[in-house]
Amino acid sequence: PGNGTTLATHKDRQQLYLGAANRIMALCDEYYGKDNEQVLPRNIANQAAFMNAMTLDIAMGGSSNTVLHLLAAAQEGFVEFDMNDIDRLSRSTPFLCKVAPATQQYHIEDVHRAGGIMAILNELARGNKLDLSVG
Known part of the structure; x- marks a missing residue:
């Protein structure tokens, strides 16, 4: 972490x-x-882990690179995770923060000072948006 x-x-x-x-x-x-x-x-790296990773990315504004790489990794690992999962997650995941390059107002160091990825994950967990059985 x-x-x-x-x-x-x-x-x-x-x-x-x-x-x-x-x-x-x-x-x-x-x-x-x-x-x-x-x-x-x-x-x-199971389906729940991929779902959690994508949920985090969506909450941070999303990245086409994340979509590309998660789909490729899932395919290589024979994990059932596809665009339908991403679509479903995108409809239910709250947008929590916008970070550069999507905005010039906040950068990754600002996220770090605010508690980092763990703070965002904690907010998602409070909203029951993560599978907490993933280690």
């Missing part, structure tokens, strides 16, 4: 790298040391 809105030059970036490395090592230990297949990408 925190990586989505932290600028590349921000002082917290190094801690994020270390946290990511520790998380990767913990996942490797779970799989290789404990035979836990629940930590494999195919079990993490």
